[in-house]
Amino acid sequence: MSLSAGCKGGGSSGGLLERLPNSIINEILVKVDLESLCSMACVSRTLHSSVSQTLFYISSIDLSAFSPDVQTLYFIISKFKYLNSVTVDCRHLNDSSVIDILGSHIQELNLLKCSPPSYQVLTSLGCKCPNLRLLVLELAGGDEMFQRRPLKFLKGCLCLEYLSVKIRGTEHDAKAFCSMEHFLPGTVKVLKLQPMLERDAIHLIRGLRDDTNFLETSTSFSIPLCPRSPSCALQHLTLALDVISDELIILIVNSLPLLVELDIEDRPSKEPSAPRDLTNRGLQSLCFCQHLTDLSVVRSRQNSPVSFKRINDMGMFLLSENCRGLQSVTLGGFSTVSDAGFSAILHSCQNLKKFEVRNASLLSDLAFHDISRAVCSLLEFRLLACNLITSEAVEKLASSKILEVLDLCGCRSVADGCLSYISCLNTLSTLNLKGADITDSGLAIIGRGNSPIACLCLSGCKRVTDKGIALLLDGGGMVSKTLSYLDLGYMPGISDRAILTISAEAQAVTELCIRYCFSVTDVSLKTLALEERYKGGSKLLRKLDLCNCLGLSAEAVGLLKKPSFRGLRWLGVGLTRLASKRDAFAEISRERRWLTVCFDGCEVGCHDGWQYHESDYSQS
Incomplete structure (x- = not known):
């Protein structure tokens, strides 16, 4: 500019x-x-x-930041003659407009937030895009099209190397990938499917394997035989399943000799039975994946408080001893693994760049006692909902001088004591302290520091007040210049004074979340609106989350009209008085076709809730 x-x-x-x-x-x-x-x-x-x-x-266009209607999409696409990569939010498009995008020139296609497309659209993908190399489909669930007419169109995509199909809906939608093994092109190197039943995943992997390179046992598990010929091109596999079992993991190891990345997550509705669960044996089998560098094994607590109860420290020891080449490790739901097991991964994998642990009830500060000698290459460290972690562990983690991401979401015992170490990290760009026990004094330390933090989450930090935000942004440090995303949700001590400080001092904030901040009133919205009129285009707010800000009046909707908030792309007003002004928002959206207004209480961007929206007034 x-x-x-x-x-x-x-x-x-x-x-x-x-x-x-x-x-x-x-x-x-x-x-x-x-x-x-x-x-x-x-x-x-x-x-x-x-x-x-x-x-x-x-040659490449990304329209995922807003949801164009048919006319807008046509106008934009007509300006480009050499496009080979297109990313588009499809919520307000019809089948014919999607088909119009297609052609032999398209090599990469990302269709996001789609209603289930017709069979005509899918057939057109195979016919009109013979050179397609990357395909991403993000679909709303609730349709049986894939079960009635499976992904036969894939047979026409002879050059396809990257396939991601994500269906957001109910457990019933997990049946969508049944019999997919018959249609998947042999050229695919990256495969991401969600959700999927374990039994269908087993059928799929069996369809990819080389039958001459392994021996079946009486229990249907495979014993790896080396060397194995690389008969399957698949190198990256991501699956979201109903359950992860030894049978599936061992089958993956046997069938995919070139595997570089394995990202596998399950969401069981109840505790899995012994024959259908992951144990030390399944984890140990990963040692035969000679090229494996990225491993993510997660049991989600989304449906019920379940975990991998049949994996203990011994499983982690075997994994760490035989998979020393791992560069990225994510482990979630390992409730019976202690400090010794997690520490073994850190000390064995000398090239580790990312380490993430979720919901580990036995993980404590002891696991990081001598981490400064173990890992010097860490760029990303995430400890989510690990309740025994305190500031002492964070002090050790801060010894990695090249750390870029530090995520301590849900670590409630992390307090001010470690923030002086964090503030000295000259490469830190993302810091998540959601639910931590920090205070205004702690934010003052960050505010004086040298960390170029761009994304900061303080959601649920109940001891932080307006004063803390002022100390954060007035401290003379780097954060006031670099901060672009700030989350202050669920903080009772935040009021209009904090928003005034953000508006005046935060030079680059483009995304702001103040959901469930009950003391925020119309004054805050007026402050943001007036300040934006004097800012340049690169500093305008792009996303604003006001969900359940009960201090806002219905009349404040007038502050959202032109010329205010001219850069806004997403606005969350769920559970506020503003939401009652549907006619006013319809008028605002007609003036600003790029704006999405969420009335449903979604997190910023509606990444995980758009499929349940009855309607919104963007593009209306």
């Missing part, structure tokens, strides 16, 4: 911009995102012409 600042009056023949060679201007513009390009086109005639030329030759 610096070009526009230096080119006032660029429309005149003597403007500075006109004297720059077109090759230099075009070289700059190809590195700019689409939204900024559209803004720059309004600065001068020269930039308008250059932007038009740039759009003509752009």
Whole structure:
């Protein structure tokens, strides 16, 4: 955007911009995102012409930040002639508009937030996109199309290397991938399916394996035989299942000799029985995956408080001893693994860049006692809902001087004592302290520090008040300059004063969450609206979550109209008085076709709730 600042009056023949060679201007513009390009086109005639030329030759477009209607999509797509990669939010598109995107030039296609497409759309994918290499489908559930007519269209995608199909719905939708083994192209290297039944996953993997390279036992488990020929191209496998079993893991090990990444999660509705559960044996079998670098094994507590009760420290010892090449490890729901088991992973995997543990009730500070000698390559560290973790462990973790992500979500015993160590991390970009026992004094330490934090979550930190936010942003440190995402949800001590401080001092915040902050009133919304009128395009709020802010009046909807909040792309007003003004929001959305208004109380962006929305007024 610096070009526009230096080119006032660029429309005149003597403007500075006109004297720059077109090759230099075009070289700059190809590195700019689409939204900024559209803004720059309004600065001068020269930039308008250059932007038009740039759009003509752009090969990739991402429209996931908003949900275009048919007319808007057609207008945008018509400006591009050489597209080979398209990402689009499909909530307000019909089948014909999706089909119009398709063609032999498309190599990468991401169709997000779709209602179940018709069979005609899927058939068109195979027929009209013979050169398709990447396909991502994110669908709302509740339709039996995949069960009646399986993914036969995949047979026409002879070049497909990356396939991700995510169905968001009920457990019934897990049957959608039945018999998929008959249609999956042999060229696929990356496969992501959600949700899926374990039995269907077993059929799928059996369909991919090389029958000459393993021996079946009487229990239907496979004994790996080495060496094995790489008969299957699959290298990355991601599955969300009803249950993870030894049989499935061992079958994966036998059938996919080139496997580099395994991401597998289950969501059992009750505690699995012994024959259908994951044990030390299944975990140990992963040692035969000679190329494995990324491993994620998670038992989700989404449906009930279940865990991998048949895996203990011995399973972790065997895994760590035989999989020393792991660079990314995510482990969730291992309730019977202690400090010794988790520590073994950290000390054995010397190239570890990411380590994440979720819901580990026995994990304590002792696991990180001498971590400074064990791991020096860590970039991302996440400990989620590990209740025995305290500030002492975080002090040890901060010894990794190249740490970029530190996520302590739900670690309620983490307090101010460790924040001085965190504030010295010169590479830290993401910090999640959700539910931690920090205070205003702790935020003052971060506010004076050198950490270039862009994403900060303080949700549920009940001892933090307006004063703490002021100390965070007025401390003279890096955070006031770098912060772009701030989550202050579920904090009773946050009021209009904190929002005033954010508006005045946070130079780059574009996403703000203040859900369930009951002391926030119309004054906050007015403050944000007035401040935005004086900000540049890159500093405008893009997402604002006001869910259950009971202090807001219904009349505050007027503050959301033009010219205020001109950069807003997503707005959450669920459980507020604002939500009663549906007609007003319909008018706002007609003026701003890029704006999505959520009345359903979703988290920022509606990533996991859009499929349940009865309606919204974006694009209406």
